[in-house]
Amino acid sequence: MSPMARTATVPAATDPAVIRNFCIIAHIDHGKSTLADRMLQLTGVVEQRAMKAQYLDRMDIERERGITIKSQAVRLPWELDGVSYALNMIDTPGHVDFTYEVSRSLAACEGAILLVDAAQGIEAQTLANLYLAMENNLTIIPVLNKIDLPAAQPEKYAAELANLIGGEPEDVLMVSGKTGVGVEALLDKIVRDLPAPVGDPTAPARAMIFDSVYDSYRGVVTYVRVVDGQLSPRERIQMMSTRATHELLEIGVSSPEPVPTKGLGVGEVGYLITGVKDVRQSKVGDTVTTLHKPATKSLGGYQDPKPMVFSGLYPLDGTDYPVLRDALEKFTLNDAALVYEPETSAALGFGFRVGFLGLLHLEITRERLEREYNLDLISTAPNVEYEVTLEDKKVLKVTNPSEYPVGKIAEVREPMVSATILAPTEFVGAIMELCQQRRGVMNGMDYLSEDRVEIRYRLPLAEIVFDFFDILKSRTRGYGSLDWKADGDQVSDLVKVDILLQGEQVDAFSAITHRDKAYAYGVMMTGKLRELIPRQQFEVPIQAAIGARIIARESIRAIRKDVLAKCYGGDITRKRKLLEKQKEGKKRMKMVGRVEVPQEAFIAALSSDESSKDKSKK
Amino acid sequence: MPSVLPLGDPAPADGILPAQAAVGADSRPFGLYAHIPFCAVRCGYCDFNTYTARELGGGASQDEYAATAVAEVRLAARVLADSGLPARPMSTVFFGGGTPTLLPARDLTTILRAAVEAWGLQEGAEVTTEANPDSVTRDSLQELADGGFTRVSFGMQSAVPHVLRVLDRTHRPERVPQAVAWAREAGLAVSVDLIYGTPGESMDDWETSVRTALSYEPDHISAYALIVEEGTKLAAQIRRGQVPAIDDDDHAAKYTLADGLFAAAGLHWYEVSNWARTPQDACRHNLAYWQGADWWGIGPGAHSHAGGVRWWNVKHPTAYAGRLQHGQSPAAGRETLDAPTREMERIMLQTRLAEGIRISSLGPAGRREVPLLIAQELIQPAAAFRDLLVLTLKGRLLADAVVRRLLPD
Ligand SMILES: Nc1nc2c(ncn2[C@@H]2O[C@H](COP(=O)(O)OP(=O)(O)OP(=O)(O)O)[C@@H](O)[C@H]2O)c(=O)[nH]1
Ligand SMILES: C[S@@+](CC[C@H](N)C(=O)[O-])C[C@H]1O[C@@H](n2cnc3c(N)ncnc32)[C@H](O)[C@@H]1O
Ligand code: SF4
């Protein structure tokens, strides 16, 4: 039994031999943040009365959705066999959109706890994150969580885990983040099994930036892991990639509130504050050294996350455009993964084309923009980035269908992913059928155990970012899980489908699709619009076209009656108020030629069929 | 008059009107509306402020109602005088409901007499009551005529039994010609109300109703597209799928059919839902609403208007009677319209009329629409050349859309 440490280690004066740096990695919802809660409690860094569930999920949106978006690092004191240790724990997100958060956290650690829900077993992000950890040469501690659940099958999944990473099923620890069972033993095991960090305390300082967060009070807070040497307050530090120098205003550790220290030494994890206002001046992956004794070799980079899906964001009320612009600028201070540039749409007015890591990232960003800046936004149908080569060899990157060139196209390349799907064997057929429909090419299949397979496909990104996961879930009765990563591009037979209202093209509804799917898109969109656009005083043809060729058509019949039958003395006030409301409503109409299209119709036509809110969670 | 009251400013206990009400009152006609909030049964489509109980108590029971209404007539005369409005004899009177004729004819004539005492009645004034065909007798109609009524408007609605059933109407179709004949005998002008587009009503059914109504040779017909009012039994039946939903295209076709048959029989439209044999047969009381006249509405939930001030009474008969017993105004709320809002109402109401609205009186945005409205066959070109905006048949069916286009931006 290991009590919380009686004497805490002192930052900047801690022997690397008593430091253990680890992160908790898992599939989404397997209980990382809840396990972290128990660690915060057991080590005494969070007082009992201040404790709340998923303590480290601090953003409103994390709490509401019950998911982790940002990694959080915390220094925890722990004592074993009379020795005080300093543990740096990093809780990571599980959702595939935020895999880049996991990989940057791994760079700060020697070990990882691979957490698996004992009622679910190994899932796709378990494998993806395990793979990342092994790539980083981390020592893995396999742990089964939620063993308090009646549906838990610890023996079965312990065998699966042991099978996956080597070792014996008995070596797999059993814990419950909910009840706390097994968590002390886990902390002890971390101290025993994970290697201590090694580094040269006398060498020039080198610290790896693994996170960089903008805070309106403190400016940019940079999270680092010191590899060599020492960082001290009031020193001038230098970013090795840009050679930019900054005054170190504050240095400290999170426990989990920020605590200023006399510095950080070899193997320690903590934060730096320099007064810079933009996370791009303090880039994740960069190496920090000191100006008076600069290192010559940086620690080796970490790549900027690459946006995968693009969507146009437009304020419903055109006068909100400057608010949206400022809001996006603030967001990028804190989110290096977010990129944007202004664009205009004939139908929607002024807005921005914004690049995201995935649909969840899009959804969360949009929701935060709306909430924190009191905006009403329309987001256009998400797109991937196409590379179009013209016959004159000019190459264009197209993220907005309305920028798709007309004619004279030599080839179009679309981004591909390699996807890993885990599911019970009985669903293999259904999954293969789905992937086939999505233009996938099978890369291989492995049995993880008798009743579980891993299926690998190469698929166009455009085929999986939208509804693929929802469909996979429903075809596997909830048991299938998916992970994917970018995997180059390929030449494809793609076309742009335009939607015309009364002969006028509506840019916001154009889409780039595979030629075989153009017809389905045209039928779907024209059908949807017929339902969504109110009848007008004249007939409105709705067409879908590839170039000049019409591939689908619908029509909205002219309205024949728009009059209230009765308007007597007692009806006048009510009728006038209705008229005032309709007049207001008219202001919310977008004119496409002479056709009045309610903004709600744009929103509804551009959103996917089912409300994606809670499904996008997984 | 739907029973949900609008939101407005609170009205003072003494009922005194804002100064605006008196401005220019001399040149405006004055009328009286009397609301009788009782019915034998509540029809499934009906949203009017009406009650089927005989005994509401506290001055609101059917027996006591006439006395309560007379109390408001007296209060009204006082309030108008105290608010600086000149005493004007009534040019029109309209008893509506509910079913006014559910009360004994004597009660209606008592209320009318009190009003005549209070304000006087113009020579040749129109005095109408609504009536359900099965709530009148030869004698009661004679008594109404003797007591000063000049006109009766029967709620016929349909001549087809299965349609009447969906509408929850209790009268037998044969009752209507009989009631019309009695009214004629008593010297009353006759109007009938029709409803079209009832779920389950075929085009033939509707044609039967129109032809039957015309066969009674009324002076006037009102024909209303059935409105599914929120909160009614009909709305619930449609929501649950027990009866089919109503359909605007069906309404348009039935309106067109009726308008043609009415015109062929010599009845001409003068408002979107109203047709009269001659201009003199138009309902002058209703025209007064659309032309911006002043009127006082007595009774629970009744609306009144004077010079751009609109007010309305408390809705429940018991609350209404209670106010009057304490000598207080029954007004619940009111609104004082500013000039742009009055202008909006003027366009909204006058556009519905066959007499039309002066194009030169519209704002620039409205005037700009005129050529397009002609091109779209929504207004009559010949009238437009005479500075009058008058709806075509197609335009009548899209009157609300036309109004929205005529309003200032
Ligand atoms: N019964 C039981 N439930 C648990 C346990 N641990 C976590 N949970 C529940 O599992 C759900 C997910 O827990 P989190 O801790 O938010 O999971 P996470 O892995 O951090 O999720 P992401 O950060 O979104 O990837 C929550 O409803 C927890 O209450 C456990 O040991 N037992
Ligand atoms: C005040 S009502 C009632 C008169 C009388 N109680 C009757 O029903 O015969 C006047 C007319 O409004 C019409 N009406 C009532 N409710 C309606 C509705 N929901 N839709 C269309 N017309 C309606 C009917 O034609 C009715 O005759
Ligand atoms: S009789 Fe007339 S007022 Fe009474 S409920 Fe029926 S429609 Fe309404």
Ligand SMILES: [Mg+2]
């Ligand atoms: Mg979490």
